[in-house]
Amino acid sequence: MKTKEKVLQYLTQHKGEVISGQEMADNLALSRTSIWKAIRSLQTEGFKVESITNKGYRLATDPDQLSKAILLPMLNEQPDVLEVYPTIGSTNDAAKALINERPIIHKGILVAEEQTKGRGRLGRQFYSPNQTGLYMSLIYQNKQAANAAALTTAAAVAVCRAIEKLTNKQPVIKWVNDLFLDGRKICGILTEGILNLETGTIDSVIVGIGLNVRHAEMVPEAFQSIIGSLFGKEETTVTRNQLAAEIINQLDVLYEALDQTDYLDEYRKRCFVLGQKVYFNEKKQNMSGIAETIDDEGGLVVKLDNGQIKTLRYGEISIKLGEKG
């Protein structure tokens, strides 16, 4: 860990206390000059470290800025890789590049404050403004062939669980794994499978999660009526570090038990499209029907307008909010 991260971790562990530069220097086996430089650097990055003359330093509240030093102690399971970027093209692209360099990663976590090329399905833009959202990619080793699809469904449940544990909000799921709150999309999950050319099997799975945490200014017009955020303009003490750690911890638990389909019951309860009229394309044809249930592989069972039953396993659906089937 870098000096700066060590200092930040120490201050976080002693949150609210005034810590002298000497105390930190002694405990972290660093010089007072290094401590002073680290504090300056943290303040420049926006961490609210107070300098109290002749006494020392204090971190009054948990920092919202994403930081490896703060995230790591909150994780139940230590990853092989954890990187936090101030800005990046896309965390999923960075994850792919990482897998190219290091093919065997049991678990990797890449988190960014901002994405300049955040993307969703079929190259669509995922607006990822600086510091108001949580953009992360989790790399999991694919244990079984069926895991990739299960993991993407489980990820939606994990994000819901994390939000409900830390806040009083109750997001709902739109099949496959978009999260909505008060009729607006607050989270998108894009999963990518990494195929092994030799064996033709999916070796690793990258779960990209984009969560809008707070109200963002300057939202492109095309998204203004569609996207929302978890807290909006509401004041909150919940930090993005906490959210990130809780989502990761929740998904780790689900990942270990993907062969059991218990999480699908939870998924069904949270899936707001069931019982609703849904629209989708098949072979470029517009189709519609009533969403009946989610099968044990996460497929959406739809009763078509002509009475036929169809299970969707790819593509996406759209719904008209407020319309009942």
Next chain:
Amino acid sequence: MDFAQIKELLALVDQSTLREFHLQMDHVVVQMSKNSHEMRKDEAEPLTAERKAPLPESTQSAKASNTFSNEEIKGLVPTSNPEGEAEGEYVRSPIVGVAYLSPSPDEPAFKKVGDQVAVGETLCIIEAMKVMNEIKSEVSGTITEVFVTDEQVVEYHQPLFRIS
């Protein structure tokens, strides 16, 4: 067993992961299969082909991958010109899903007939359950055939491209 029951059964099987279903009771025999004829043929043939004639060196090395040679596809038909046939490598779909030939609808296709391909280059994306799987080429060469159209649903092992 009446028509309504068969209909109900069909719906249940359709929603399940079962690929095939056989039922024999009273005087009724019901057989359902989600395996397309095409796919079964493809699965069965490589074995036959291996026994029939030894494959050229280049083909054998590609056996454990998602690319297969012409011989393996044509299977039983012994070819008069094995050298010529071996030039083509088939890229097959490792999963059931929907194929996308371009990174986004507004962008040009990853690869089209006549394009050069290097090892590791993305040829298409196959999506299943919102998991996007980039299909990369294991060989270098020229795309000589594209077997699927954009947004086409593909079966396991279905040929996607031919690279020569």
